[in-house]
Amino acid sequence: MGKIIAIVNQKGGVGKTTTAVNLTAAVGAQGKKVLLVDIDPQGNATSGLGINKRDVKLSSYDNIINAVPAAQTIIHSPFKNVDVIPSTMDLAGAELELVDVERREAKLRTCLALVKAQYDYIFLDCPPSLGLITLNGLCAADSLLVPIQCEYYALEGLSQLISTVRNIKRLYNPLIDIEGVLLTMYDGRLNLIQQVVEEVKKFFPRKVFNTVIPRTVRLSEAPSFGQPVMYYDKSSKGTLAYDNLATELINKTTT
Numbered sequence: 001m002g003k004i005i006a007i008v009n010q011k012g013g014v015g016k017t018t019t020a021v022n023l024t025a026a027v028g029a030q031g032k033k034v035l036l037v038d039i040d041p042q043g044n045a046t047s048g049l050g051i052n053k054r055d056v057k058l059s060s061y062d063n064i065i066n067a068v069p070a071a072q073t074i075i076h077s078p079f080k081n082v083d084v085i086p087s088t089m090d091l092a093g094a095e096l097e098l099v100d101v102e103r104r105e106a107k108l109r110t111c112l113a114l115v116k117a118q119y120d121y122i123f124l125d126c127p128p129s130l131g132l133i134t135l136n137g138l139c140a141a142d143s144l145l146v147p148i149q150c151e152y153y154a155l156e157g158l159s160q161l162i163s164t165v166r167n168i169k170r171l172y173n174p175l176i177d178i179e180g181v182l183l184t185m186y187d188g189r190l191n192l193i194q195q196v197v198e199e200v201k202k203f204f205p206r207k208v209f210n211t212v213i214p215r216t217v218r219l220s221e222a223p224s225f226g227q228p229v230m231y232y233d234k235s236s237k238g239t240l241a242y243d244n245l246a247t248e249l250i251n252k253t254t255t
Contacts, residue, residue, distance in 0.1 A: 002035075002119035003253055004112060005179055006141035011157050012128035014149040015184030018219060020125035021048040022238065023145075025228030026246035028081035032120035035074065038087035039064070039108065039133050041094075045125040046086040049077045050226035053088055061090040063111040064136060065097055070115045079231060083119075091133065098132045105132070105172055109140035121253075130164050138165065139172045143179035148200055150186045150193045150212075155203055178207050180252070182245065186212040211245040214238065 007020045024036040038045040039060050043053050062068035073085045098104040126137040148154050181204045218236035222229040229238040
């Protein structure tokens with residue numbers, strides 16, 4: 001039975017989609033069967049895995065709003081062991097469409113339940129908000145991975161995320177837990193960043209991944225070529241970092 005991990009932070013620009021795409025590819029390259037579910041209306045994870053959004057016929061919108069089975073929306077990517085449920089801009093209006101729907105928080109969970117056993121890991125790339133789409137992601141997930149940018153305002157808003165997770169645990173999904181906190185855009189030359197790292201570790205004791213993701217040009221360039229960084233430049237620092245993160249995650253979740 002696969003593990004569903006939501007990659008979530010309501011703060012934008014923290015490397016959430018970069019992590020979703022590159023961790024998915026790295027875990028797949030290590031021999032695990034992976035599904036990436038893009039539930040961000042921007043659809044950047046979809047294009048980051050080489051899928052042209054204009055060619056998408058069915059998407060995560062159809063899973064959540066129209067109850068289309070996951071098997072009908074899954075696309076096989078060109079990357080090893082990686083499948084994708086794509087997103088389109090249709091999802092931008094889904095928040096309003098869900099407002100009066102019964103059991104609106106469980107739509108994605110119901111959909112993924114039928115394919116969960118086919119994968120070792122299912123990663124959810126959530127939108128940068130705490131609305132109904134992210135609520136669906138958190139209700140479907142077994143755990144969440146929180147990317148945090150190494151900057152002064154890193155912890156801003158995280159208390160709101162933790163409060164939301166507590167409410168979801170109490171009301172909808174009692175088993176959800178924090179899988180880990182990932183430090184992104186790391187530049188060890190800056191003294192301030194060391195202080196941020198210490199603050200994050202205090203805020204999330206024993207939850208911070210040992211792997212940190214560096215700020216690199218290659219990680220920024222790879223999405224424009226529709227490739228995870230390990231396929232774009234296998235010798236880059238970003239490739240090594242996400243490979244290490246994949247190893248750390250696999251070891252953590254299988255022991």
